[in-house]
Amino acid sequence: MFKRLKLNTLLLFIPLTSLVFCFNTPKNDDEKMSTIMVSVKNTLSYLHYSPKPINDAFSQEVYNHYFEMVDSSKRYFMQSDMEEFAKHKTKLDDYLNQGDLTFYKLTIDRLYQRVDEINKVTQDILSKPINLEEDETFILEPKIKNNPGSAKEMRDEWRKYIKYNILQEMESLTAKEEIQKEKKDSVQKFKLKDTIKLEILSQDEKRVKATAEVKDLVTDTFRRFKKRNKMDWFTVYMNSYTEVFDPHTNYYSPKNKEDFDTQFKGKVIGIGAIIQEKKGNLYLGALTIGAPAWKSKELTEGDKILKVRSKPNEETVNVVGMLSDEAVRLIRGEKGTKVTLTVEKKDKSVKDVTMIREEVAIEDTFARSIIVNSPKGKKYGLISLPSFNADFEDAKGRNASDDIKNELIKLKAQNVEGVILDLRNNGGGSLTEVGDIMGLFMNAGAYVQVKSGDGKINTLRNKTNTPLWTGPLVIMQNELSASASEILAGAMQDYGRGLTIGSPQSFGKGTVQTFVDLNRFLNTNDDFGSLKLTIQKFYRVSGESTQRKGIESDIKMNDFFTYIEVGERYDDYALAWDKIPAVSYTPVNYFSLKALEAETKGRLETNKNYQLIQESAQWKENLDKEETISLQQDKFNEVMKVRKAQIKKFKVLDKFNNGLKFTLNTDEVLREKTDEAFSKKTENWRKNLQRDLYLQEAVNVVASMK
Structure with missing residues (x-):
């Protein structure tokens, strides 16, 4: 799941070579799709950082990737369908060159046909009692199964899938009963007003209720499927081509591009x-x-x-x-x-x-800060930055660097003794914002090298010599910190200006993308969408690429993502890591890493909660690797019983409190009184911060920095 994760990128808006691909205005959807195919192919061949040869080998990679996207569960297409489709396995390169829709129309028409058939089959299955006592096995891992070889096998696959979901739903109903019972016992124990009404269902009642819920789920799944038009599936088809070039090269339909712009601007x-x-x-x-x-x-x-x-x-x-x-x-x-x-x-x-x-x-994309009060009476500033957002179209629009600047001003007014910049889960954004943010913490200097496909290297520099914060700085990252996050963390690390704490390494997205509107090559006012394609690679001032390797944390703390396949290095089509010469830069070395590292190691070795997180993460990793499960009710329930025992063991982590106290900035205190939605979000944020063991250690580290 995570190896296909798409993270915000971006984006250098640079002038592109003038390309002219002349097409007549398409008359219908088929002509429009055909035109898009050829335009995408030409754009990839001319402008991609590392263009691939469009040949039979490429065709086979596209073929495999396409079915990973369309039917990864191997639950829709029959084996006979796959044998028919395989005849086209080495022709997809020709189809792209010619704008030929043969394969696309064959597979999508067949998909709609199978969905109609499966919809009828599932309704028939759900109209009759399902035997939960029959001892059979459901395959969870698609890699170890084949597509159904007959109508009977197809029916059996969907019957088992439905049965699996019914058993899960019954288990969910049981879990809800147990939670309600725990609440009622707690209320009675403390002699509080008891308004909790327990609804205890028999197994038969749970089966009926669970079956109805699953029927609604399946029915709605097929309803939504039929509502998707074929142009939506065409976007999937085009991305099976583009993503074989690299995972961040994608075709965007007009509506997909609108959604991207909305998120990017916030x-x-x-x-x-x-x-x-x-x-x-x-x-x-x-x-x-x-x-x-x-x-x-x-x-x-x-x-x-x-x-x-x-x-x-x-x-x-x-x-x-x-x-x-x-x-x-x-x-x-x-x-x-x-x-x-x-x-x-x-x-x-x-x-x-x-x-x-x-x-x-969309405030969840903007930076915000809070004052962290440690048990020792010290005050530190925490700035959360979810995205390197920027609005290139509106001079008055919000951007990440201005937001962080404003938060730093607030924190300085509160006399904080250190700053923690939280880049966890930050998938990136505008590269230019990195330089502006760097300038808030240190003097002018290079912060990234950018290499084009022709080998030309451009060094980007922060030119500001009036940093706003010169005190201790800790940067938090995890495996989902990517792109611009990695450039900022890497620059702070190379200069020794800030210490990076978190996962062993970040995501590893070291490529630059830009959008090319396909309309620029067409004589039409219609919108044919855009191609986001990789045109450059990032390199640290030290010369090392962030591609695949990401940023290695100065102080490493394993988390849940450490034990699963998260990151560019797990993607089959990701560009390779390499290295170029370093630029001239002078480290400032604000701290002694070895001493801080030793202190953290000592604390973590005796931290029972941290050790329990590791055990929990490893347990979940093993769960993800399970390939089959029994669908016999008693055996299924026994598996769930064992899992619940493990979950109960780890439940203590939900009650963990790091002992830190949090104080809002003055403007947010006032806003809480009038903005109900903001108040609720802030309350949840505080609760999550109090349960954050990684933040606790970041505070320990920033407190020890001189």
């Missing part, structure tokens, strides 16, 4: 409401405080959305049965324009609510 123009999909209906989820939906005072969480009028002069669109992402696109629009939602309230009344679209910030 803002969206809309009404500020989450749209949730339940059993074919759309509902309003949480409303963002201060956004149009919240300000209307007419909408509440749980309202069913019936219709959307995207513009005053347009027809109202019925959204019942629509996929949530389609409805979201109707609701989004230009800032200052009107949108009308027709909703059914919980009392079944129906009303129209008209709102003016506004810019709604």
Whole structure:
């Protein structure tokens, strides 16, 4: 799962070589897809950092990758289908060169055919009692099984899959009962008001309830599948080609590109409401405080959305049965324009609510800080940076470096004695932000080398000599810290300006991407999407690439990701690691690593909670490696019983408290009083910080830095 993980990249917006691929305006979807294929192929061949030869060997890699994406579980296509498809295994290179849709249409038409057949089969299976006493085995690992060889094998595969889900759902119902019972026992023990009503179901009742739940799940899965149009599957098909070049080269349809831009900028123009999909209906989820939906005072969480009028002069669109992402696109629009939602309230009344679209910030992508109070009475600043966000289109838009600067100013006003910059799970973003952030912590200097496909090397430098924070600095990272995160951590490490603590190594994404609009090669106003392709590689000032190897932490602490395949090095198509000459740079060496390393090692060796985390992670790793499971109810329950015993052993970690106290900055204290959503998010953030053993050690380290 994690080896295919896509992380935010980016992105140097550099001028590209002028390419001219002349096409006539396509007349229909088939011509449009064909045109996209040829345009993607030409763009890859001319502009990719390390273009591959488009030949039979490439074709076979694309073929294998395509089926990993379309039917990784080997649950949809028959063995006879795969034998038929295999005749095209060495022809996919020709199809790409010619814009030939033969293979794509064959496989996707067959996929829709199989889905129709399987939908009928599963409904028939679910219409009859399923024998939970029959002793049979379900294969969890697709690599050790084949596609079904007959209609009977296909039915058996889906019957077992359904049975497995029913047993899991029954186990979930039992777990909920146990949790409720524990709560009731606790209430009675402390003689509190008991309002908890226990609902204890018999095994038969659980089976009936679980079967109904699984039926809804399966039915909705196929409903959603049929709602996907063939252009959505075409995006998957194109990415089977592009990702064989490297995992970060991808084709983006217009709507996929819109989603990427929204996440990258950290803002969206809309009404500020989450749209949730339940059993074919759309509902309003949480409303963002201060956004149009919240300000209307007419909408509440749980309202069913019936219709959307995207513009005053347009027809109202019925959204019942629509996929949530389609409805979201109707609701989004230009800032200052009107949108009308027709909703059914919980009392079944129906009303129209008209709102003016506004810019709604996605605050979870922005930096924020908090003051950490250690048990010894010292104060430190923690800055969480989820993304190196930047808005290249709006000069007044938010970006990561300005946000961190503002947080540092707040922390300095509180006289903190050290700063911890948390880059865990930060998949990257704008490379230019790295230099600006570096300038907040140290004087001018090179921070990254960027090498193009033609061998040309460009060194990027921070030119600021007025750092805002010159005190102790610790950078936290994990296996999901990637791209720009690795450039910043690597630069701070090479200069000795900051100490990196966390997983043995970061993700290892050392490549640079840019977007190329395919429309630039076409005489049309239609949007043909974009190609995000790798054009350069990152190198540290020391000359080492961050590709595959990532950044090795100064102080290593294993976490849950350490024991599973996370990172670029696990991807079959990732570019190789290499090295170039170092640039001239002068380390500042703010601290003695050996002494700090020895102190941490001593603490971790006697830290029972840290040792328990390692045991838990290794146990979960072994679970992931299990290839089969019994579907006989008693045997299945016995497996679950053993697992629950292990989970109970590790449950003590949920109650771990690192002893740190957290104080909000003054502006956020005031905001908590008026912004309910912000207050809830902050409360959850604090709770998570108090359970964070890795933060506890980061505080220990920053406290020891001179």
